Amino acid sequence: MKTNVLVIGGGVGGLTVALKLAKCGIGVTVVEQMKGNPHLYKGELVQPKTLQIFKNIGILSPVLAEGQVINNIELIDRKNSEMDLEELPKQSMSYNVLPEPFHHALMIPHETLKDLLLKEAMKYPSFQYIQPARFIGFSNGQAKVKINKEEVFIQADYYVGAEGRRSKIRDVMNLRKKEKTYDHHFLTVTFPRPSSLMEGKLISTDKTFLGLFPLPNNMVRSVYLIPKGTYKSMIAEGLTSLFQKYVDLYPSLDGYVQQIESWKQIQLMIPVQFHVDHYVKNNIALLGDSAHSVHPMAGEGMNLAIQDGDVLGELFCWMYEHNALSNDYLSLYEKVRKPRVQHILKLSHLAALAYSRPLRSLVSWRNKVMDQLTSDPVLHSKHMLNISGLGIWKETIIDRAIQTGMVSKRKEDFHLDKRHLFTEIDDYPWRYIEEGANR
Ligand SMILES: Cc1cc2nc3c(=O)[nH]c(=O)nc-3n(C[C@H](O)[C@H](O)[C@H](O)COP(=O)(O)OP(=O)(O)OC[C@H]3O[C@@H](n4cnc5c(N)ncnc54)[C@H](O)[C@@H]3O)c2cc1C
Structure with a gap:
């Protein structure tokens, strides 16, 4: 069997990258090991950047129709x-x-979201979904997949490991990962x-x-x-x-x-945090929980997987459209996504520590920090921007001093605007390379 891109794992991350490829008319096959759609609790809080991605891939209306808007926590x-x-x-x-x-954010049942992504992808003839089908390894550069007790070889230009925390492809890539438990x-x-x-x-x-x-x-x-x-x-x-x-x-x-x-x-x-040292090796890319797992405190795991899928899918579309099928280009995906993921992992880990021993007994300290964070207009805006995925605005030493109460809160009004958000060039920098090259 042959395809342009083989996506291993039909979770939210795998389905997002596959949908983007299908929309570009690139042959994409998703193999998913589970039979049917068993109910499992997984991510349900959709952050603003993910809503923006859903708008761009044309599923925002049905997603909003199935969800509950969240303005405040x-x-x-x-x-x-x-x-x-x-x-x-x-x-x-x-x-x-x-x-x-x-x-705003949105709460939507995880399985409903997956169904919407899959239904949309099914509209495109270059999309193929095989379930149940389990990836078991590589042999002579081809993926070995078990479909109905039969071992089938699938040859692709590129392989995407989107199999979640227990990624087999990650093991094959022999990557290092740092892990934290709680x-x-x-x-x-x-x-x-x-x-x-x-x-x-x-x-x-x-x-x-x-x-x-x-x-x-x-x-x-x-x-x-x-x-x-x-x-x-x-x-x-x-x-x-x-x-x-x-x-x-x-x-x-x-x-x-x-x-x-x-x-x-x-x-x-059971919360665990890890991050692999690289997302890409040769013609294989990892996304979502295969590449990083985040403490659930911040409600980010599902969002990171979808946001990875968006950037990787957009890059593949560009590579095929420009006949630029060099593995070197794949590293641009890692260049965009890794620092953003790193920042979210750091924020989630700090939030988790506030509820871990010994810090969790320091309730009044935690309250003070949260009070400063939510009532200082700049700190509050930065925090919401950072967790939204729409931009990154790192805290300064002064911010930290305000947060811990060493310096008093700012009183003047502050408003975020579009200048603080990631631009198209931040999200998809290869488009800029193309423009630069054409100039
Ligand atoms: C209980 C729980 C609660 C959570 N709550 C939140 C939350 O509130 N907000 C949030 O953002 N995140 C949350 N998360 C995290 C979030 O669910 C994950 O980060 C997200 O699902 C990752 O998406 P993914 O596509 O990378 O992987 P997954 O959703 O894990 O999908 C991977 C898919 O690959 C398939 N697969 C695995 N191995 C193979 C193989 N060898 N061959 C073929 N298919 C394979 C799996 O069956 C699975 O369908 C939660 C997770 C859990 C477990």
Whole structure:
């Protein structure tokens, strides 16, 4: 079997790069090992840059129609659990500080998003999707794929490893990766929500936090932090005890969280962070979780995979259009994406540390930092820009001093505008090379 580009893994990252190739009329084959579409909790928070990509690939309207817009994530500290939730001070991280039109995030069920990407790609004749089909290795430069117990060889100009955390292609490429683990795990589950719960919430104490992210159809995705190694004892304690923990943190969940019927609905999530030293080797490129895994705290993993897929897909289209099929060009993908991913990994890791021992017991310090971050207009805008994926604006020493409360907050108004966002040349620099060469 022959194709121009073989994408291994039909997750959000693999489907994005494949859709971009299909739209350019380039032969692309996706092999996905899973049978059907089993329900697994994965990323559901779509950041603004990803919405911009969806607009460019023509699926923004159906995505918005299936999602719940998130304008704000409210941070509530419950160290004083005696106090009524309404009386507690709240800080708000607002996406609305970003320039329109991508000045909000979106919650959408992961499987729905994958279906929309796949449905769109299926419209193009150069797209081929094989499922279940499992990549098992390379032989004589061809990919060996198991389809219905049969081993099939697929020859391609380029191979994309989009198989998620346990990437086989990454092993074949023999790359180095730095890994960080954490002293906490998460429980994650979706259940019905009160209709008043319309925006994101992070409710914390000195020991844990509960993240609540509303989904459409009056559902809410929850993420609850537990100390590493306590999952089994929590199951032994029973569901009623877990329900009580949720209600103690956010009383309005009473009557809703109890609709979780069994532990089978609740997934254990083990955070890990890693980053490979290179995304590209010869004619193979890695994207998404194959190349980097991010702590789930910041809701970025799915976004990084889609954003990788967008840049790599755009580069492949340019390479085929300009008959520039040199492996050297592939490194431009890594040049654009690696520093951006690195920055998000750093931010997510810092956020994770604030909820890890020993820092998590310093609740008043954490509150001070979050208060400064959300109320200093420049810090707040920088933070939202950085997590949105629309741009990078690194913090200065003065920013850090303000954040820790050593220097007082700025009072003057500040507004982000389009100058702070990545431009087309930042995203797709090879177009600039072409213009330069033609000049
Ligand atoms: C419980 C949980 C919660 C999460 N929450 C969030 C969140 O709120 N926000 C966020 O942004 N991210 C979140 N993430 C992370 C996010 O889901 C991932 O970062 C994202 O799915 C990565 O996309 P991907 O396409 O790189 O990989 P994946 O989504 O993992 O897709 C890889 C695909 O490759 C297939 N595959 C693997 N090996 C082979 C093979 N040998 N042959 C063929 N196919 C293969 C797999 O079956 C899979 O379908 C969460 C992850 C988990 C596990």
